Amino acid sequence: MTFEFELTPRPPFRLDLTVWALRRQQGNRIDAWDGRRYARGVALGASVLRIAVEQGGVPAAPRLLVAVQGPEGRRDVAQELVSGLLRRALGLDIDLEGFYRFAASDAALAPLAARFRGMKPPRFPALFEALANAIACQQVSLASGIAMLGKLASALAPQTQCDAGVLAFPQPRAVLAAGPEFLRDLGWSRQKTDYLLAAAAAIENGALCDAQLAQTDDAQVLRLLSRLHGIKRWSAQYVALRGLGRLTVFPVDDVGAHKHLALWLGLPERLDAQSTQALMARWQPYAGMVYFHILLKRLKDAGHLDSQHACTGGA
Missing domain, CATH: 1.10.1670 (Endonuclease Iii, domain 2)
Incomplete structure (x- = not known):
């Protein structure tokens, strides 16, 4: 399955600035940027789609050209998934x-x-990815935390069939199935391993979800996030924002x-x-x-x- 479509962000919009605000470091292997094109993998059921995004037009009248590659399947389902992910991750509809x-x-x-x-405030595509980023970057340099996330994605998220260099972020169930010894072998400390598994379990069993958090104010959001094992004030605020x-x-x-x-x-x-x-x-x-x-x-x-x-x- 290979197709293209366009998205129209609310202007002004600059893809380069928004992607850099999302990826934070050159070493980010999940949110790839080559100076012109943003690419990453996204899970669709048991398969993975490769998405690549380029900006057309000027910031005051922007267009995003989106290319999707993946296994054969329903284009409408894939396009809806990719469109929703990009609108969230790149803040396309934010005024x-x-x-x-x-x-x-x-x-x-x-x-x-x-x-x-033209920089729009980015968001991680999923709550679990936000929690994993917060846990990985606790009390270490940003470069070290992002390197740990890259190892996690490389080991647990299937690569796209179209481009071996593009990664999707692993799903909570994949992290839970891998288990603590596997995560520690990837370089996650015992403490961070415990925190990551607790976050994956909370998402997988429905104890914490976007819909629940969307219905409450900032203070309550921070309280709910802080109930998770290992999520203190910095991590809760980081997840609330990003x-x-x-x-x-x-x-x-x-x-x-x-x-x-x-x-x-x-x-x-x-x-x-x-x-x-x-x-x-x-x-x-x-x-x-x-x-x-x-x-x-x-x-x-x-x-x-x-x-x-x-x-x-x-x-």
């Missing part, structure tokens, strides 16, 4: 006009919002965010959770957008965004 009006009135945020105009799209949430215990927030604001000392929380009151209800913008600033300063061949004409 940010309110954010841009808000940012324009803030002396610090205005130039950053203008520089990265997995559930709660843009009022900023992971206040994020050490990297402390450093880059202080650099952006020209503060003489590194921030901590309490001072970061106090700062975020200034940018509500868009604290999560600040998080994504300082991430892109870090990537820009490191030279990762300079070589992108994005379609950047227009406003």
Whole structure:
């Protein structure tokens, strides 16, 4: 099965910036980016589809060209799955006009919002993937956490038949079936293994799901997530923002965010959770957008965004 279709994001939209906000590191093997095309695998039943996305048009009038490859099956089912995944992961339907009006009135945020105009707040395609990312990145460098996730996907998620370099994220049942010894052999610590298996079990048995979390406010979302084994404040806030799209949430215990927030604001000392929380009151209800913008600033300063061949004409 091979087919193409188009999606129309709500403008303005830039695929390059949005994908970098999603993938965070060059070493991300699940969310692949070659400077022009975003690719990943997505599970469809027992098979895997390869999706590749390119942007056409300008940010003010964007079009996304989506190519899908996979085993023979119903195109309508595959297209619906892929469309839903991309709309969630790339924030295609999110209206940010309110954010841009808000940012324009803030002396610090205005130039950053203008520089990265068109970045939509990304979300992990599934709640389990968000939880796994949070667990992998607890108390280790981001590069180490993303490397662990790549090993997990390579070992447990079937590769697409169309491209051996494209991975899908493993399903909770596959992680549960692998068991603790297998995960530890992949380099997951005993503690992280326990946390990951607990998260997989909660998703698989229905104790935690998107529909349940969508029906409650941010504070209750954080409480529900924190009931999971190994999910404390940083992980819960990370999942709320990156997995559930709660843009009022900023992971206040994020050490990297402390450093880059202080650099952006020209503060003489590194921030901590309490001072970061106090700062975020200034940018509500868009604290999560600040998080994504300082991430892109870090990537820009490191030279990762300079070589992108994005379609950047227009406003």
